[in-house]
Amino acid sequence: MYTLNMTFKVEHDIYPEWKKWMDAEFIPAFLSLEDIAHTQLHQLMGHDDEQGTTMVLQVGFRTEGELRRYLDNFQSEFHRKVSDLWGEKAVFFQTVMKQI
Numbered sequence: 001m002y003t004l005n006m007t008f009k010v011e012h013d014i015y016p017e018w019k020k021w022m023d024a025e026f027i028p029a030f031l032s033l034e035d036i037a038h039t040q041l042h043q044l045m046g047h048d049d050e051q052g053t054t055m056v057l058q059v060g061f062r063t064e065g066e067l068r069r070y071l072d073n074f075q076s077e078f079h080r081k082v083s084d085l086w087g088e089k090a091v092f093f094q095t096v097m098k099q100i
Contacts, residue, residue, distance in 0.1 A: 001037070001099040002067040004059040007044070008082075008092040011052040018090055022057070026081065030059050033074065035066035067096065 010018050027039050037060035044054035061067040075094075082092060 002061040002064060003097045003099070004061065004067065004070070005095045005097060006057040006059070006092055007095075008055045008057070008090055009052045010055055010086075011089045014086065014089045015053050018086060021085070022055075026078075027057070029078070029081075033070065035061055035069055037062050064098075071096075 008018075022041060027041065030036050030039050039060070040058045042056045042058070044056055047054050059070075061070065079092075079094075082090060
């Protein structure tokens with residue numbers, strides 16, 4: 001199992017709208033891909049939230065090949081969706097983890 005981890009810092013003034021968008025559009029777009037095993041959205045606890053809420057979207061892939069297909073074919077599109085809509089009000093970075 002492989003997990004794509006997208007960590008977001010979402011400014012407080014847009015958080016309600018961002019959360020609705022995540023639930024209604026962004027997460028369903030991931031789930032529409034054949035290779036997705038699951039998604040989970042979490043709020044990161046124990047970190048300074050003065051500048052915004054820290055959220056983590058985890059997307060599960062069963063195999064490295066499925067992960068690679070996402071990275072090669074869809075990653076840029078998903079990143080562009082976030083940047084185009086939210087700009088600097090919802091900054092993010094991505095990491096990939098392998099279950100051992």
